[in-house]
Amino acid sequence: MTDWFQQQGPVFQALLAGGFTWALTAMGAGVVFGLTSVNRKLFDAMLGFAGGVMLAASYWSLLAPSIEAASEQGWPSWLPAAVGFLFGGAFLYGMDRSLPHLHRGLPTQSAEGPKTAWQRSVLLIAAITLHNIPEGLAVGVAFGSAAAGIESAPLSGATALAIGIGLQNIPEGIAVAVPLRGEGMSRTKAWMIGQASAIVEPIAAVIGAAIVVYAAPVLPFALSFAAGAMVYVVVEELIPETHQKGNEDLATLFLMLGFAVMMVLDVSLG
Template sequence: MNILIGILIPLLGTTLGAACVFIMKKEMNQLVNKGLLGFASGVMIAASVWSLIIPAIDMSDGMGKLAFLPAAIGVLVGIAFMLILDKIIPHLHLDNDKPEGLKSEGIKKTTMLVLAVVLHNIPEGMAVGIVFAGAMNSENAITIAGAFALSIGIAIQNFPEGAIISMPLVGEGISKGKAFSYGFLSGIVEPIGAILTILFSTALTPIMPYLLSFAAGAMIYVVVEELIPESSSGEHSDIGTIGFAIGFVVMMVLDVALS
């Protein structure tokens, strides 16, 4: 039961963020948007280091001085995986009229906006599932408390993400109810990915260090490719930087305090 709650916490963050369409009349202020994007970036980078890469290295202690190898390989493969998805899945980022991925004729703009967020959520769902699977099957490297820290951290960064995807959709002429639904559905991929990972956790145990760092690499790709450029574009880029610092520290504190 605790594990089910843990993997649903990130979806709660997305849902609460998407619900902002019902309480905010106007589009999100640009400065707030930049700060939240920076905050999300900080949370994801800190989670990648403390919750994923460091446990992966700890699990590989038996390799001696080569204990870094599984983590290094996993990070690079995770980045390559997201790069391939970025090139294949048709998606559209806010404030950008040019779709990315394969040719997307016939796909609605709103669908591509949601797909962009889904693309971000894939590594987060994988990370939560892998960490909980690791907590179930490893002795010391990952604890249930540490897994909950990651889940809570991702939920915190999912809140602005849910708002950022749902609120602009209202500006596209979509009703608040539908905008909320799109935001909620964009987060469904996270618990689904987490559940599938846990179901196969026994078979995945031997390669857990690679999987942890794979999820870290995937999240790092999203931060560097999308979140940081969006938070630092235009004026007042320092707001995104401040948000990053706060998010990084919050996630670091959560991981250390709850582990």
């Protein structure tokens, strides 16, 4: 970690980290210029890995610092973690119900949320955007908590979280763009959709960092809120998607691998 990065404010750090996670999504989606299909087993393994990273980050980078921050602020240590976690899931549930979107690999008529005349590509972007908002928030509140001086959430830990989210964004970019190309979409349009939804990550990261920097009392709630939102995405979207074609065991093994990779990153760097 360079001295220059350490000297920047937490909001700007979050912006840079969110830009990094978006760039890795775009890099993964760039594979579409060379491939027209992804083996379904590889697809499910990649999604399982992404889910494992998100689950590990939810505890090591978010819930544990939330509990510590609550104790420092005089709350019962469990209260903000539990409340924020549940509200994070409820927020994603509400977004899931109110925003038209379409999960990958499903026909257009299977779109969720209110009925709409949106095109298939727009519905896909909406679904992936819902997925990426919690990741951006998680990165932002991690950098905000590092600025607050929480012992279990140092700057190196926030950086580890950004690296972990970025790593799992590479296969996500592939998993979005290549199937679209396989459906006949042009390479450029498939890449644009593959990377477009991740643009929300630096925006959400800045919002998350600003909230905890300028409203310090909400810090433990913001950390656990991001954790609850990420767990909701994993359980509602990623795990069911990996179980559609009989690859449950493979996806589970890669979920555990992703969890281990994120845990090692957080503990070793944090």
